[in-house]
Amino acid sequence: MSPPLIVRTLTVCCGREVLGFIHELGRKRFxxxxxxxxxxxxxxxxxxxxxxxxxxxxxxxxxxxxxxxKFKGKM
Numbered sequence: 038m039s040p041p042l043i044v045r046t047l048t049v050c051c052g053r054e055v056l057g058f059i060h061e062l063g064r065k066r067f068x069x070x071x072x073x074x075x076x077x078x079x080x081x082x083x084x085x086x087x088x089x090x091x092x093x094x095x096x097x098x099x100x101x102x103x104x105x106x107k108f109k110g111k112m
Contacts, residue, residue, distance in 0.1 A: 041066070049088055057091035059084050071095065 047059040057077070060068045061084070069077035069087040077094045081087040 041068075047084065049091055056095060057088075059087040059091070069094075071098075 041062045043060045044063045045061045047061070049056045049059060055072050057072060058070050060070065062068060062080070065082055067081040067084055067087040068079075069081065069091050071077065071091065071094060075094075077087075077090045079090060081090060
């Protein structure tokens with residue numbers, strides 16, 4: 038089975054930092070990926086669900102653990 042056709046891609050940013058990409062697959066189906074190229078598992082029914090999955094995946098990456106802890110201390 039071939040991969041789904043991507044209709045359009047949205048870039049998720051915070052300031053100048055690219056957080057990830059949301060790929061619209063048509064008919065209210067979305068997938069997500071990180072700038073590293075890693076796909077976020079699952080298909081989503083809305084772009085906001087895909088954005089939340091990107092946020093969760095970024096928090097789970099080992100390279101972001103120290104950064105997350107640093108910001109927790111400032112809040």
